[in-house]
Amino acid sequence: MPNITFQPSGKAVDAPSGTELLEATREAQIEIEAPCGGKGTCGKCIARIISGKVDSDSLGVLSPAAVSRGYVLACQTKILDEPVSVEISEQIGREGGQFIDETDDTCLVRCDLFPKEWQPTPLSSKIVLEVPQPQLADGHSDLDRLTRALHQKVEKKDIHYPLPIIPQIAETLRREGENGKVTVTLAETPGRFQVIRIEPGDRIARHFGLAVDIGTTTVAVQLVHLPSAAVLATQTAYNDQVECGLDVISRINYARKPQRLEELRQRVLKTVNHLVNQLCKGNEVDNKDIGGAVVAGNTTMIHLLLGLPPEYIRLEPYTPTILEIPPLTAGEIEIEIHPQAIVYISPAVGSYVGGDITAGLLCTGIARETADVGLFIDIGTNGEIVIGNREFLMTCACSAGPAFEGGGIEQGMRAAVGAIEKVHIHPQTGMPTYQTIGKVKPRGICGTGMISLIANLFQTGWLDPAGKLNRTKKTPAVRVNGRQAYYIIVSQEESGTGEPIMVSEIDIENVIRAKAAIYSAASLMMEQVGLKFGDLANIYIAGGFGRFLDIEKAVTIGLLPDLPREKYRYIGNSSLMGAYMVLVSRESRQRQMELARRMTYIELSTDPAYMNQYTGALFLPHTDINLFPSVYL
């Protein structure tokens, strides 16, 4: 009697106990890719157990969240002595050798940039102790004995016990009796250790951390298992503050009244806590087991998160209240993890170069032991640029707007499952073919999709250098409505939203403005340090606009300078990754503080040359076509 049924095909086979699920699919003549040859490394042979038990070891390649929802690697799963129903479906988001979970945005992080050989030294660590039971007349309090036991394991620095910890000590030390174990969560803060939690027994494995990137448009939160430094899952969402203004200046204006400052603080907290709670739920992690967090964000976002009036960031001489924020507790900030968990906030350089950039810089080779000059461009709602090497580090910022994150684009969306990330244009018919993240029905278009679309429309002659769609050649994809023209990418039938997905000339103009702001800032920056783009050895591009940035297309639209493509490296959400690196490594925190202090901030807004540069860049790729020889090859 067949004991394995495959869905949606309904095919069934009988396989003895111990058979590999991958083998069983072959027996049932179901095609499933396994390019690694069944070693459990490529992550392609994904299946979902609908009912019945199997013996599976898919963790590591699949996230705990996916595993908890029944996903397995067919090659790492053995049939047991009971009937089982298995789903093998294209509907499971799966591509490029990676499993894509709809509720997990880990795909947006370039995990390949994480150090391969990693000795985790997390900022917050758990230590298991045996604290001797009290003795008559030894004169020691519970806290004395605990401190003594701790000092046998850690450096003899002052150990600080916050008040809320102290009431639990007496019970916890006695719970497990003689030779009983207790687990202490300890964080390093300047000059001392801080006790975060004390639990009875050995709880060393239940220790998690958060890396948080707070962008003006997008917030990303990553859940990390601290003892192993493993990323369990990442989730992103729009910053709920978007309702109060699309860029930092409008947020600062909005925050002028104290109750509105508090509203903005509550809005970003709502976004962060929503993501935290989703991550905890999806990964079966108790919020209280999250014992540390690292937050990176631009200076305004951090001011708003902490309820600091951002007014003077906007007014000359652009002075923020604070750049290096002391370690705070999650309870103080109101992030819903363990209230005593220490939250380390990435140090900022100036009003417009924040902790997102000092975090991002950790993911680049700039400022390492090299004389080669590197350029780092972080493309978000603000664009920030860093140029330097081991000897100097200069930085500036410009306002790009949220277009690359799907903001200010009618049918724009974050780079999440369902986002169009590539659009090909048929040169003759003008008709599109597209690709979505997760290979599911399209729901909108993300930043990389916009770049791909505009570059291809431009190169096929369907868009002119000023960003206007071709109205003379006829194609069903271009619809003209009065003075406005639209490009239709997805018909109503194919769309995942029930509405056609289209891009207007206004949307295109927003992208052109954004790319012009960034290109001209980079260009002016080069001028100011007396270098040319050609002098650069490496260019690192960061941004939350997609999983992969097609450098070719970015050069085509004039977002990036026309340099040999091999000099480019796309590093994704480097702010989030830098936060991760600080979370799991004390040395990274140290390095980040040093970098922040080394960087010299240049104010572009007071430089009259900037407006000239910007105006010149408001074309595809640029008014000066000599700057982009490869585009006109």
Added chain:
Amino acid sequence: MPNITFQPSGKAVDAPSGTELLEATREAQIEIEAPCGGKGTCGKCIARIISGKVDSDSLGVLSPAAVSRGYVLACQTKILDEPVSVEISEQIGREGGQFIDETDDTCLVRCDLFPKEWQPTPLSSKIVLEVPQPQLADGHSDLDRLTRALHQKVEKKDIHYPLPIIPQIAETLRREGENGKVTVTLAETPGRFQVIRIEPGDRIARHFGLAVDIGTTTVAVQLVHLPSAAVLATQTAYNDQVECGLDVISRINYARKPQRLEELRQRVLKTVNHLVNQLCKGNEVDNKDIGGAVVAGNTTMIHLLLGLPPEYIRLEPYTPTILEIPPLTAGEIEIEIHPQAIVYISPAVGSYVGGDITAGLLCTGIARETADVGLFIDIGTNGEIVIGNREFLMTCACSAGPAFEGGGIEQGMRAAVGAIEKVHIHPQTGMPTYQTIGKVKPRGICGTGMISLIANLFQTGWLDPAGKLNRTKKTPAVRVNGRQAYYIIVSQEESGTGEPIMVSEIDIENVIRAKAAIYSAASLMMEQVGLKFGDLANIYIAGGFGRFLDIEKAVTIGLLPDLPREKYRYIGNSSLMGAYMVLVSRESRQRQMELARRMTYIELSTDPAYMNQYTGALFLPHTDINLFPSVYL
């Protein structure tokens, strides 16, 4: 036309503008003492301005609270060119050269013990700064500039800014414009300075601190002007926890349920905050201007204040959760002063020798650079004893009960205005004459009153060694009611409460038990260190039971050993005074921490000899009359 009218006499005189009020009283033939000759130092020529303006400078001798209610020193007050009505009355509590304000218990503190030449180095200090305005491109945040300015005035230690301070910095630094001043309140905590407050302008004079003594029965709070180290006023009240048990053991038992632990915490907070608010109101001090506090109390009281389960204090091996409490903020503890103010809690030695004793020890010469052995006895609801010199310090504790603080005595009261503090007995008639604090109508009897009464009844033969009133000799002062006899001190007509004030044999028994507990503990302690009472060079007696302790009477009842009287020194509420000393001097805090670590705690309750000693002491003065030769002279 007479321009000065004196009340209650109604006498009136005419005096030219500029006349001294003291001179005017003489002109009106009103007698008013001025033993210092009108130098404004003795504080005897007190008057109250009922209406009209005068030119007076009485602060320093009179408390600001008294001055604000119209009290002046007649010798320091000049008549102006307008009519004035002045009260010169015996009703103004005034005695022994000291003004006694009904709402101020400063009289209970032996101010003569405060150092005469004092260089205040308070734990919390205000610093006035000129912080330069921000400059374009200097790369400094507001906080950077503030820290830089601070480091020009204080040691280059880490300066910690708690989160609630940071949002105010931007506005405060800009409020007074170029060269504007800001005042920063700074406290020293281990390894760093902590910013408590930042205010625009020069606010250096408005800086106050609290010394707090939390006793099992009585709570005392003292308001101190920190820049001058001047005590503005002191107030005491019964600890509201008294409702939940009279001694620490019954409080610990009460606290077993978590909601009751919280109830006890709230009760003591209510008492402390009530006193704080009264002091602030009476002295026109804003609670937020109180930027630091020092709290002394026994180990159980401190556990309850902080919400720490006290259970294990009661159970062998008697281990408290914590002895040395890290500096906490007032907001954390919920004391209603500036929420960021640091509260320093006196370090404890053991479960039954707390921070009240390490504070009290600061007021003695024990442990100073001397080989002379000294004894320190703090008589409260618990009695604590310290013996030692520069080489050793031993300490023990016993449970005395609240009798000496007026607790467990039917008509007992705290040593406040209206308390009978001395009772003379006519040897023949058995009739009493008494004295009250503040020379007002009696409202009850305080600890020193009880000692005086019992000693005098005993010495005149109206009380036997077992504490029974003489029923054979007849006196209207002794009333027998069944098996109980009462001694009536105040008749209904003379009483300030409308009820006669009397003491029962049960009340007397409570005092005898209390004195027996203390004497026997001291006696056993001497045995344990291999010394005799006669080896002592100094004996310091502390306690909240009155302003002055008549050592003679205390020896008569057998509370204190029969030693040459000149070896004794009564130091009053030494816990409160020690807290004051720590509040105004960093060196005292340092010394207190060292003392706490040096002290060796002896557990009496496990020593079988204690019960023998105690039983022997349950007589007046003792079963072994050879121990008290002077009583039987």
